[in-house]
Amino acid sequence: MLKRERHQYIMNKFQEVEKINTIDLAQELKISEDTIRRDFNELNNKGLINKVYGAAFLVKDKPNNVFDIKIINEDRKIIVGQKALSFLSEGQVIIMSGGTTNLSFCKLIPIDFSATIYTYSLPIAMQLSQHPNIELIFIGGKLQKKAMVTIGIDVIQVLSKIKADICFLGVSSLDLNQGLTEMGYEVSVVKKEMIKASGKVVALTTSDKINGKMMHKVCGLEQLHAVITDLNPNSPKIKSFVDAGLNVF
Structure with a gap:
C-alpha cells in the first residue's frame, strides 16, 4: 500500500x-x-x-482559517485535497482560484513545498503565507467581499502575462454538456483567463456540484486536464464523465 x-x-x-x-x-x-x-x-x-x-x-475543533470561514462538507474537501497533492511538483508555477475546496487543499500542502503560486483569493493567500518556500503573488483588484476574491480588469491584466504550469480551479458547477459554469459573470471571466494562462487545468470539486448548471460558462470539459472529486472514479454519478474521456480522480 x-x-x-x-x-x-x-x-x-x-x-x-x-x-x-x-x-x-x-x-x-x-x-x-x-x-x-x-x-x-x-x-x-x-x-x-x-x-x-x-x-x-x-482533529475535530480546529480553526478553519484566519478568517474563520465555515467550510461546509470539509471532510469531502479534504479527500479532494489529498488526491490533488499528487499533481504538485517542486518548482512549479501555479495559479490557484478561490473557494473552500481549494482552501482545504492548501491546508494539506507540505510546509516545505517550494513553488511560485499566484492567487486572487485572500483566504488562500493568507493560508499559503505560512509556507516559507512558496513565492506567493497575490493578484490585487476590486474585492468581491462575499467570496473574498479580487475581480476586474486589474486581475485580468496580471493573469494575461503569466505562463503557469498548472491551474487548480475551484468549481461551482460541473455538467457533462455545459462544462464548468459560474453564477457570477466577473468570476467566470477571471477563471477563463486563468485557464488561458496555464499549461494544465485541474478542477477540484465535491460531488454535490456535479451535474449542475449556472448562468455563465467558464470552459468545456475538453479544456480540463483532470477533475478531482471525493468520489471513487467508478461511481455511477461520474461514469458519464469517464466515458466521455475525462480524467477523473
Whole structure:
C-alpha cells in the first residue's frame, strides 16, 4: 500500500473510531509500527490528527482559517485535497482560484513545498503565507467581499502575462454538456483567463456540484486536464464523465 493510500485509509478509519492505536493499525495493515508513526507524524503536521504516545485522534475543533470561514462538507474537501497533492511538483508555477475546496487543499500542502503560486483569493493567500518556500503573488483588484476574491480588469491584466504550469480551479458547477459554469459573470471571466494562462487545468470539486448548471460558462470539459472529486472514479454519478474521456480522480 502506497503512503497516500495509507493516509486515506487512516482518515477513513476515523469515520468509524475515535482513536487509532499504533500497534493495532500496524498489525491490521501488516506493516511496521515505525511506518505508522511516520504516517501519524505527517498527518499531525498537516493538522488532520492529534498524535499522542502510541495513538492518534481525529482533529475535530480546529480553526478553519484566519478568517474563520465555515467550510461546509470539509471532510469531502479534504479527500479532494489529498488526491490533488499528487499533481504538485517542486518548482512549479501555479495559479490557484478561490473557494473552500481549494482552501482545504492548501491546508494539506507540505510546509516545505517550494513553488511560485499566484492567487486572487485572500483566504488562500493568507493560508499559503505560512509556507516559507512558496513565492506567493497575490493578484490585487476590486474585492468581491462575499467570496473574498479580487475581480476586474486589474486581475485580468496580471493573469494575461503569466505562463503557469498548472491551474487548480475551484468549481461551482460541473455538467457533462455545459462544462464548468459560474453564477457570477466577473468570476467566470477571471477563471477563463486563468485557464488561458496555464499549461494544465485541474478542477477540484465535491460531488454535490456535479451535474449542475449556472448562468455563465467558464470552459468545456475538453479544456480540463483532470477533475478531482471525493468520489471513487467508478461511481455511477461520474461514469458519464469517464466515458466521455475525462480524467477523473
